[in-house]
Amino acid sequence: xxxxxxxxxxxxxxQLARSSPLQPLLLQHQSGAIAVSRSSHSAPAxxxxxxxxxxxxxxxxxxxxxxxxxxxxxxxxxLGGPATQADVHxxxxxxxxxxxxxxxxxxxxxxxxxxxxxxxTIQQQYAKIGGGSPIRSWTEKQGQAMAKMxxxxxxxxxxxxxxxxxxxxxxxxxxxxxxxxxxxxxxAVAFTQxxxxxxxxxxxxxxELARQIxxxxxxxxxxxxxxxxxxxxxxxxxxxxxxxxxxRQALLRFPxxxxxxxxLVFSAHSLPMTVVNRGDAYPPQVAATxxxxxxxxxxxxxxxxxxxxxxxPQNWLGPRTDEAIRGFAANGRKxxxxxxxxxxxxxxxxxxxxxxxxxxxxxxxxxxxxxERSESLNExxxxxxxxxxxxxxxxxxxxxxxxxxxxxxxxxxxPKCTNPKCETTRTFFGAEH
Amino acid sequence: xxxxxxxxxxxxxxQLARSSPLQPLLLQHQSGAIAVSRSSHSAPAxxxxxxxxxxxxxxxxxxxxxxxxxxxxxxxxxLGGPATQADVHxxxxxxxxxxxxxxxxxxxxxxxxxxxxxxxTIQQQYAKIGGGSPIRSWTEKQGQAMAKMxxxxxxxxxxxxxxxxxxxxxxxxxxxxxxxxxxxxxxAVAFTQxxxxxxxxxxxxxxELARQIxxxxxxxxxxxxxxxxxxxxxxxxxxxxxxxxxxRQALLRFPxxxxxxxxLVFSAHSLPMTVVNRGDAYPPQVAATxxxxxxxxxxxxxxxxxxxxxxxPQNWLGPRTDEAIRGFAANGRKxxxxxxxxxxxxxxxxxxxxxxxxxxxxxxxxxxxxxERSESLNExxxxxxxxxxxxxxxxxxxxxxxxxxxxxxxxxxxPKCTNPKCETTRTFFGAEH
Numbered sequence: 073x074x075x076x077x078x079x080x081x082x083x084x085x086x087q088l089a090r091s092s093p094l095q096p097l098l099l100q101h102q103s104g105a106i107a108v109s110r111s112s113h114s115a116p117a118x119x120x121x122x123x124x125x126x127x128x129x130x131x132x133x134x135x136x137x138x139x140x141x142x143x144x145x146x147x148x149x150x151l152g153g154p155a156t157q158a159d160v161h162x163x164x165x166x167x168x169x170x171x172x173x174x175x176x177x178x179x180x181x182x183x184x185x186x187x188x189x190x191x192x193t194i195q196q197q198y199a200k201i202g203g204g205s206p207i208r209s210w211t212e213k214q215g216q217a218m219a220k221m222x223x224x225x226x227x228x229x230x231x232x233x234x235x236x237x238x239x240x241x242x243x244x245x246x247x248x249x250x251x252x253x254x255x256x257x258x259x260a261v262a263f264t265q266x267x268x269x270x271x272x273x274x275x276x277x278x279x280e281l282a283r284q285i286x287x288x289x290x291x292x293x294x295x296x297x298x299x300x301x302x303x304x305x306x307x308x309x310x311x312x313x314x315x316x317x318x319x320r321q322a323l324l325r326f327p328x329x330x331x332x333x334x335x336l337v338f339s340a341h342s343l344p345m346t347v348v349n350r351g352d353a354y355p356p357q358v359a360a361t362x363x364x365x366x367x368x369x370x371x372x373x374x375x376x377x378x379x380x381x382x383x384x385p386q387n388w389l390g391p392r393t394d395e396a397i398r399g400f401a402a403n404g405r406k407x408x409x410x411x412x413x414x415x416x417x418x419x420x421x422x423x424x425x426x427x428x429x430x431x432x433x434x435x436x437x438x439x440x441x442x443x444e445r446s447e448s449l450n451e452x453x454x455x456x457x458x459x460x461x462x463x464x465x466x467x468x469x470x471x472x473x474x475x476x477x478x479x480x481x482x483x484x485x486x487p488k489c490t491n492p493k494c495e496t497t498r499t500f501f502g503a504e505h
Numbered sequence: 506x507x508x509x510x511x512x513x514x515x516x517x518x519x520q521l522a523r524s525s526p527l528q529p530l531l532l533q534h535q536s537g538a539i540a541v542s543r544s545s546h547s548a549p550a551x552x553x554x555x556x557x558x559x560x561x562x563x564x565x566x567x568x569x570x571x572x573x574x575x576x577x578x579x580x581x582x583x584l585g586g587p588a589t590q591a592d593v594h595x596x597x598x599x600x601x602x603x604x605x606x607x608x609x610x611x612x613x614x615x616x617x618x619x620x621x622x623x624x625x626t627i628q629q630q631y632a633k634i635g636g637g638s639p640i641r642s643w644t645e646k647q648g649q650a651m652a653k654m655x656x657x658x659x660x661x662x663x664x665x666x667x668x669x670x671x672x673x674x675x676x677x678x679x680x681x682x683x684x685x686x687x688x689x690x691x692x693a694v695a696f697t698q699x700x701x702x703x704x705x706x707x708x709x710x711x712x713e714l715a716r717q718i719x720x721x722x723x724x725x726x727x728x729x730x731x732x733x734x735x736x737x738x739x740x741x742x743x744x745x746x747x748x749x750x751x752x753r754q755a756l757l758r759f760p761x762x763x764x765x766x767x768x769l770v771f772s773a774h775s776l777p778m779t780v781v782n783r784g785d786a787y788p789p790q791v792a793a794t795x796x797x798x799x800x801x802x803x804x805x806x807x808x809x810x811x812x813x814x815x816x817x818p819q820n821w822l823g824p825r826t827d828e829a830i831r832g833f834a835a836n837g838r839k840x841x842x843x844x845x846x847x848x849x850x851x852x853x854x855x856x857x858x859x860x861x862x863x864x865x866x867x868x869x870x871x872x873x874x875x876x877e878r879s880e881s882l883n884e885x886x887x888x889x890x891x892x893x894x895x896x897x898x899x900x901x902x903x904x905x906x907x908x909x910x911x912x913x914x915x916x917x918x919x920p921k922c923t924n925p926k927c928e929t930t931r932t933f934f935g936a937e938h
Contacts, residue, residue, distance in 0.1 A: 307796065337920075345778070349823030351832070356810050359789030360796035363740065376920055377789050387820065390782030391920055399784070399920035487770075487809055487824055487832035 142256035143233035145297075146222070146463050147248055148215050149277035150265040152238025153205025153419055157198050159241065161191045166240040172276035172491065194420075201423040208243075210417035210450045211236050211265065214459065217452030221460035229259070232463070237281065245280045253293040261463050262301045262501075265416050267311055267361060268340075269304035270354035271486060271494065272347060278303065279493045282500040301501050302462050306357040307364040310458030314449050315361075315413065316368045322409055322446035323373075330442065334407045335374045335400060337393070338362045340414035341421060342379035345387040351486040355389060358414050365413070374405075377413075381421050393426075394434055401438035408435070410445040416455060418448045575689035576666035578730075579655070579896050580681055581648050582710035583698040585671025586638025586852055590631050592674065594624045599673040605709035605924065627853075634856040641676075643850035643883045644669050644698065647892065650885030654893035662692070665896070670714065678713045686726040694896050695734045695934075698849050700744055700794060701773075702737035703787035704919060704927065705780060711736065712926045715933040734934050735895050739790040740797040743891030747882050748794075748846065749801045755842055755879035756806075763875065767840045768807045768833060770826070771795045773847035774854060775812035778820040784919040788822060791847050798846070807838075810846075814854050826859075827867055834871035841868070843878040849888060851881045 154163040168174055168183035176182045198204055215234025222232040233255065237248040252260065262281055264274040278301065288294040305311060319336065326334055340358045348355055362377045380393035391399070393410075400408060410431065412422045426445050435443040449455040486494075587596040601607055601616035609615040631637055648667025655665040666688065670681035685693065695714055697707040711734065721727040738744060752769065759767055773791045781788055795810045813826035824832070826843075833841060843864065845855045859878050868876040882888040919927075 307800070345820070345823075349825075351809055351811070351824040351829060355788070356792030356795060359792035362789060363793035363796075367740070376784055378784070378920070387778070390778075391784040392782075396784060396920035399922070403920070403922060405920075487811070487829035487836070487838075489832070489836060 141231070142258060143231045144222075144229045145235050145252050145255075145257040145260035146215065146218060146232055147235045147237050147252075147260055147262050147281070148211055148265050149237050149245075149262060149274065149281070150207065150211060150239070150416075151273065152236075152241030152244075153207040154194075154198060154241055155204045155208055157195045157203055159204070160195045160198060161187055163240050164190055164194060170239065170276055172279050172493065173272040197420055197424045200428060201420065205241070205420060206418050206423075206450075208236065208238075208241070213450075214417070214452050214456050217456035218459040218463065221456055222463055225460065233257075237277065239277050239280060245277070245284050249281075249284055249288075249294055252297070256293070258296055258298060260297050260299050262299060262303075263459070263463055264303050266414065267304065267308075267416065268306045268354050268357035268414055270343065270347075271350075271352050271489075271491070272343065272354075274303050275491075275494060275497075278501070279491075279497045282497040283493070286496075286500060299501055304353070304357060305458070305462050306361045308458050308462060310454060311449075312361070312364045312368050314455045314458060315365050315411070315446075317454065318446040318449070319365070319369065319409065319411055322411075322444050325444050326407060326409075326442060330407050332373070333405070334409050335376065335405050336366075336411055337396060337400070337408050338365070338375060338377045338411045338413040339380050339393045339426060340377070340412075341381045342388045342390070342392070344384075345389060348389050350488045350490075353486070354414075361413055365411075380425055394430060397430055397434055397440065397443075398438050401435075401440050406439065406441040408440060408443045410443065412445070412448055416449045418450055422448055574664070575691060576664045577655075577662045578668050578685050578688075578690040578693035579648065579651060579665055580668045580670050580685075580693055580695050580714070581644055581698050582670050582678075582695060582707065582714070583640065583644060583672070583849075584706065585669075585674030585677075586640040587627075587631060587674055588637045588641060590628045590636055592637070593628045593631060594620055596673050597623055597627060603672065603709055605712050605926065606705040630853055630857045633861055634853065638674070638853060639851050639856075639883075641669065641671075641674070646883075647849070647885050647889050650889035651892040651896065654889060655896055658893065666690075670710065672710050672713060678710070678717050682714075682717055682721075682727055685730070689726070691729055692731050693733075695732055695736075696892070696896055697736050699847065700737065700741075700849065701739045701787050701790035701847055703776065703780075704783075704785050704922075704924070705776065705787075707736050708924075708927060708930075711934070712924075712930045715930040716926070719929075719933060732934055737786070737790060738891070738895050739794045741891050741895060743887060744882075745794070745797045745801050747888045747891060748798050748844070748879075750887065751879040751882070752798070752802065752842065752844055755844075755877050758877050759840060759842075759875060763840050765806070766838070767842050768809065768838050769799075769802075769844055770829060770833070770841050771798070771808060771810045771844045771846040772813050772826045772859060773810070773845075774814045775821040775823070775825070777817075778822060781822050783921045783923075786919070787847075794846055798844075813858055827863060830863055830867055830873065830876075831871050834868075834873050839872065839874040841873060841876045843876065845878070845881055849882045851883055855881055 151167075152163070154160045164187035165183055168176065168186045169179060171179055176186075212234075215236065219232040219234050223230040226232075235248040235252055236243045237245040239245070243251075262278065264277060266273045269275070285294045285297070323331055323334060338358075343352060343354060359377060362375070366375055376391070376396060378391050378393045378396040379389050382388040382392060397408065400406070410426050412426065415421070422445065431443045431445060489495075584600075585596070587593045597620035598616055601609065601619045602612060604612055609619075645667075648669065652665040652667050656663040659665075668681040668685055669676045670678040672678070676684075695711065697710060699706045702708070718727045718730070756764055756767060771791075776785060776787060792810060795808070799808055809824070809829060811824050811826045811829040812822050815821040815825060830841065833839070843859050845859065848854070855878065864876045864878060922928075
């Protein structure tokens with residue numbers, strides 16, 4: 073079953089794992105933490121900084137599989153995307169039904185209306201990028217690589233198992249929670265896949281998670297799960313290094329004589345100004361990412377932060393990506409590198425909007441000499457290192473629930489928040505005011 | 506004469522200097538760099554990282570004053586402020602006449618009209634903060650402390666001398682340049698006192714500087730000056746540490762039981778959305794400062810970045826400082842610390858707007874329990890260390906003009922720039938595209 077494969081490494085998926093190049097390590101993880109029989113497996117765990125690999129069995133030590141230990145769940149939260157064109161309608165319906173992101177009058181009616189109306193256009197966009205969103209397959213790969221790394225750097229909390237909780241496509245939050253309950257999970261890390269926090273993205277995912285768990289019956293195993301939250305990581309050094317790596321690779325696609333004058337155009341999904349002016353943390357956090365990336369690059373190039381994907385008649389935060397490309401062309405800056413900066417894998421906004429609408433069509437129209445786009449952080453290395461490192465830090469086994477949360481969550485409070493669900497979610501996850 | 510005192514250390518100012526606690530060091534600087542007679546004073550200079558103090562004379566070495574060496578000029582660029590209520594009108598007239606910041610139809614007429622109309626209100630505001638802006642006296646103190654520090658860490662470019670170039674109040678750019686010419690300056694660092702770059706602030710100052718020098722006759726000594734530019738320093742570690750120091754001091758003014766729940770409200774001057782959407786570097790750079798400060802604080806408190814001082818009917822970037830205070834009060838966050846984050850000394854926006862309008866009046870109105878404001882970076886230590894360090898890095902003696910500029914300037918290019926003066930300025934200062 074796909075759902076079993078998706079959640080990683082049980083049942084049919086084990087069959088796959090055994091035939092993969094990762095087989096030896098995956099099998100270790102399937103059987104739980106490696107416990108060395110001279111010491112109890114409950115002995116103090118080496119810290120993440122000192123234990124960087126699973127100790128290899130040596131003479132005189134016996135490796136015991138601890139098969140009954142439930143996994144530490146790493147719940148990868150993201151918006152998701154339609155896997156096929158047939159899934160577009162349901163994806164849009166869920167999106168427009170989410171009052172955390174788009175509060176509409178008569179929401180259930182208007183969401184159905186808008187979803188139905190927009191489906192054909194969006195289906196065409198997905199047709200152009202191969203028929204569906206690659207976000208699920210990338211997230212699965214990243215999750216598996218991260219779990220592997222976590223098992224290495226934090227054997228005391230192994231095995232780690234990735235669960236995907238998309239907001240608008242399967243697997244949804246309830247899919248993830250059902251599988252976690254079936255796996256006997258008691259410790260979980262809610263790990264946003266959006267590097268920068270927004271009420272519209274991570275906020276919505278956390279609200280959904282809290283809502284689902286709160287709604288479960290008192291006998292539900294969901295009630296016994298201990299949670300940590302990683303809700304933003306805009307300047308994590310490994311994330312920044314991964315972006316820098318991809319920028320440097322992309323710069324090589326320009327002829328050497330032109331390379332120095334390339335302008336780095338960091339592009340992030342925009343927000344309506346009503347959300348910005350309410351105090352959403354996202355614009356400043358995206359700016360912090362860009363600044364960190366430019367510092368890591370030693371300010372080697374000129375750059376600009378721009379905002380894409382505006383829809384509807386409202387004012388949104390700018391400068392707009394398309395208008396910036398026009399402006400650069402008009403100002404004689406005709407070698408541009410588009411850098412997606414607020415997402416961890418390819419999606420319609422990179423593959424269709426950046427690559428097709430801007431790099432293929434618009435750039436030609438306005439006379440750009442060369443335009444490239446740096447790779448998204450699709451492939452597990454090195455981004456999974458960043459994920460893994462973050463998870464290890466927030467792992468409930470190494471620090472208490474509340475401590476883990478204080479490290480991570482909701483520090484950029486929204487002064488004009490009008491959504492009472494967020495306060496409920498904070499309380500649920502134990503955040504301090 | 507005040508102008509001589511202001512520019513530091515010549516003539517009557519030397520009399521003052523000799524009676525000050527800084528006397529010994531200032532006298533050394535007045536006489537030029539300390540040259541040790543065994544080696545020529547043109548010998549390779551120790552780098553800033555290894556030479557942290559002027560070497561003390563020792564037996565067998567003779568100290569030679571090099572009185573003919575002109576100073577390295579550090580030109581402190583800022584907007585300035587009216588020193589007295591009588592200066593308010595001229596200050597406003599210059600401000601509204603600056604097409605780099607406020608392009609108006611029929612500028613010379615409308616600037617006079619607006620300046621005349623707004624003068625009484627602004628005079629009242631200055632009356633409430635002691636009659637005039639303290640920006641000049643703080644800048645003088647900071648400049649003197651910085652020059653002293655630069656002489657210590659970079660003896661090869663000593664003596665250093667601060668010159669103030671305000672945009673809208675005396676001493677203006679032409680005052681600074683006239684004094685520099687009289688002092689025989691050949692090497693100068695244009696050093697913005699705005700930590701974060703905006704076309705409206707640093708951009709306008711640089712344009713004015715380039716315009717003045719370009720307009721000088723070919724025989725003018727201004728034509729022989731070699732320039733470096735420091736046009737932004739939003740996350741300089743010493744700047745960040747100075748802000749963090751002042752936050753920690755201000756937090757002590759809250760009772761210990763409440764200290765943990767104080768929300769840090771970083772407040773910066775806002776910009777019209779037309780400027781933001783054109784691609785002004787300021788909002789992301791302010792965000793980068795806030796992020797760096799919160800990291801240095803170990804995310805010890807909840808925080809928010811808000812924007813103050815909106816005027817006129819246009820849309821400006823939010824959330825607005827006043828609305829955020831109302832929002833926090835409504836959401837039960839009633840202990841607030843206002844942190845000015847985009848200016849290096851007190852000014853009307855801290856002393857009147859934050860302290861009086863918001864902390865005195867608004868906070869009481871909306872039921873805030875306690876509101877404090879952290880100190881601006883008035884006193885030379887430790888902020889002058891940051892200034893000095895920056896200057897030393899960009900000093901034209903330690904790296905070429907163009908190298909210095911590439912380190913510092915205009916990396917966040919404005920995609921929709923419509924001001925041809927900026928391109929002229931870039932070219933003038935030798936920036937690469």
